[in-house]
Amino acid sequence: MKHSWLVSSLLLLWRWTVTTMASQLWAGAASVDITPPINPNWLPLNEYELEKLHIRAIVFENNGERGALIGVEIVGYEQPVYEHVIELVAEYLNVTAGNILFTCTHTHGAAPWGTALFYTEHNYGNQRVNQYATLADAALKAVKEAYAKMVPAQVGYATGEAYLNVNRDNLNPLTGRWTQFSNFTGPVDREIQVLTFNNMNNTPIAVYTTYPMHPVNSYQAGYVSADWPGAMSRWIEQSFNEKVVAIYSQSASGDVNPRCRRTGTNALASISQVHVSGLELAQEPLEEPLRDQYLPLVRADVTYIRQLFTELTSVGVVLGEEVIRIMSRTSNFDSNPSIWSQQANVTCPGRARMDKAREGVPGYYYNSTDVQIMTGAFGIGNTVLAHVGAEIFTRIGWHIRDSSTMNNTMIVTMCNGKSASGYIADVESVSQQVFETLGSTLYPGSCAEDKIVSSIAEHIKAYKETL
Ligand SMILES: *[C@@H]1O[C@H](CO)[C@@H](O)[C@H](O)[C@H]1NC(C)=O
Ligand SMILES: *[C@@H]1O[C@H](CO)[C@@H](O)[C@H](O)[C@H]1NC(C)=O
Numbered sequence: 531m532k533h534s535w536l537v538s539s540l541l542l543l544w545r546w547t548v549t550t551m552a553s554q555l556w557a558g559a560a561s562v563d564i565t566p567p568i569n570p571n572w573l574p575l576n577e578y579e580l581e582k583l584h585i586r587a588i589v590f591e592n593n594g595e596r597g598a599l600i601g602v603e604i605v606g607y608e609q610p611v612y613e614h615v616i617e618l619v620a621e622y623l624n625v626t627a628g629n630i631l632f633t634c635t636h637t638h639g640a641a642p643w644g645t646a647l648f649y650t651e652h653n654y655g656n657q658r659v660n661q662y663a664t665l666a667d668a669a670l671k672a673v674k675e676a677y678a679k680m681v682p683a684q685v686g687y688a689t690g691e692a693y694l695n696v697n698r699d700n701l702n703p704l705t706g707r708w709t710q711f712s713n714f715t716g717p718v719d720r721e722i723q724v725l726t727f728n729n730m731n732n733t734p735i736a737v738y739t740t741y742p743m744h745p746v747n748s749y750q751a752g753y754v755s756a757d758w759p760g761a762m763s764r765w766i767e768q769s770f771n772e773k774v775v776a777i778y779s780q781s782a783s784g785d786v787n788p789r790c791r792r793t794g795t796n797a798l799a800s801i802s803q804v805h806v807s808g809l810e811l812a813q814e815p816l817e818e819p820l821r822d823q824y825l826p827l828v829r830a831d832v833t834y835i836r837q838l839f840t841e842l843t844s845v846g847v848v849l850g851e852e853v854i855r856i857m858s859r860t861s862n863f864d865s866n867p868s869i870w871s872q873q874a875n876v877t878c879p880g881r882a883r884m885d886k887a888r889e890g891v892p893g894y895y896y897n898s899t900d901v902q903i904m905t906g907a908f909g910i911g912n913t914v915l916a917h918v919g920a921e922i923f924t925r926i927g928w929h930i931r932d933s934s935t936m937n938n939t940m941i942v943t944m945c946n947g948k949s950a951s952g953y954i955a956d957v958e959s960v961s962q963q964v965f966e967t968l969g970s971t972l973y974p975g976s977c978a979e980d981k982i983v984s985s986i987a988e989h990i991k992a993y994k995e996t997l
């Protein structure tokens with residue numbers, strides 16, 4: 531009798547110790563420099579933080595479940611790149627694919643197209659980065675470093691807002707045709723969403739943020755640029771003496787640009803020898819000849835590149851300060867969050883295009899193969915990261931949040947794969963003849979919006995049932 535009492539007490543103590551130890555979130559984060567080798571014909575300024583590109587990872591674990599949030603400062607990635615990342619990282623962490631979110635910041639200053647800069651033998655496409663053979667190797671390095679740095683941690687969620695963005699689909703008053711230009715009455719979301727990881731002394735170790743705004747101002751400027759998201763991440767990291775890793779992911783921003791585009795436009799004007807008045811110039815007429823290579827891409831006047839990078843740094847600092855303000859007032863930290871994921875493709879009818887017009891006129895199409903779109907939910911405690919493998923319009927983001935049964939629903943796009951869809955417009959915007967809708971391979975209608983919203987709602991419902 532005595533003996534069995536001792537045995538069961540010891541067993542209880544052992545179970546208590548194991549459970550207590552296991553029911554504690556651990557988290558770590560790391561950042562790896564992936565700036566491409568310098569092209570001798572296109573020297574950088576080397577004056578701004580945003581001239582460096584990074585891949586960042588936050589890795590966490592609780593009760594034997596692991597997860598990773600990975601963000602890379604490039605314009606986009608192809609489906610095979612995502613699959614390679616998942617192959618390496620999922621094997622290393624021993625997790626299912628859904629427990630890893632892989633996103634890009636979408637900076638147009640790190641683009642494999644449009645700038646001669648990236649078509650060098652040093653750096654072909656967006657795969658060959660720095661000393662890493664592939665982006666997946668760099669991702670794995672960041673994940674390994676983050677994993678090695680894990681400490682007991684807690685996670686908390688809060689939101690704020692910023693008025694730096696604007697809807698970008700507008701009827702040109704001169705021509706009466708659709709074009710890309712600020713539309714101050716069009717839909718746009720101002721929320722900044724912030725998921726903060728603190729250690730158990732309430733000191734931040736990592737932060738994951740979303741906000742809808744295209745980082746387009748460095749496009750074709752001829753310099754490597756992480757744009758405002760890079761400036762924001764670096765500002766946050768420096769504010770915590772490099773003890774924090776700050777990842778940014780795009781929210782629903784398919785139809786959203788920065789309000790201010792003057793400095794980037796001036797840089798393009800200087801490439802094309804167009805007079806820079808000082809006032810804001812129309813962007814599209816300056817971008818188009820360079821984009822379509824009617825004009826050669828030569829070096830911009832460095833005066834305007836400095837103005838551009840100073841403005842992008844300022845935007846990054848303002849957004850970074852808002853993120854830090856939100857981090858500072860985040861409460862309800864959870865040191866024992868559940869970690870859960872589910873993801874699946876949805877499928878909609880597709881179409882193929884017979885013309886090339888960019889905007890303002892109807893497109894001509896024929897029916898073509900179905901289009902698959904990745905959707906998913908990644909639950910971390912009482913926060914869920916709702917994600918889509920494409921660029922969705924503002925209203926789709928709103929509908930995802932409206933249909934979610936969880937209050938803390940972060941919207942993460944360009945995540946876990948690249949759909950062949952192109953932009954995904956909401957059903958109200960789908961008939962607007964803008965470049966986003968004309969370039970879409972989706973048969974026009976509500977299929978994509980309906981299926982994305984309902985599948986994510988189902989994923990979230992399934993997560994909620996486990997809580
Ligand atoms: C990987 O995870 C599975 C399922 O959770 C587990 O059975 C297995 O032991 C793990 N392998 C390693 C090497 O950790
Ligand atoms: C602005 O956007 C709204 C909503 O998409 C649209 O109805 C309106 O025509 C646009 N206004 C202009 C001036 O383009």
Ligand SMILES: *[C@@H]1O[C@H](CO)[C@@H](O)[C@H](O)[C@H]1NC(C)=O
Nearest residue numbers: 878879880896897898973974
């Ligand atoms: C093209 O696809 C749409 C959507 O699936 C369908 O409604 C329509 O009938 C198809 N048209 C033709 C000519 O097959």
Ligand SMILES: *[C@@H]1O[C@H](CO)[C@@H](O)[C@H](O)[C@H]1NC(C)=O
Nearest residue numbers: 862912913935936937938997
């Ligand atoms: C969600 O938000 C609503 C409205 O603010 C609140 O009443 C409710 O308690 C919240 N639910 C949870 C689970 O926090």
Ligand SMILES: *[C@@H]1O[C@H](CO)[C@@H](O)[C@H](O)[C@H]1NC(C)=O
Nearest residue numbers: 609875902903904947948949
């Ligand atoms: C899911 O969709 C992507 C494209 O977004 C495709 O490459 C992938 O093969 C699909 N996966 C499955 C399991 O069908």
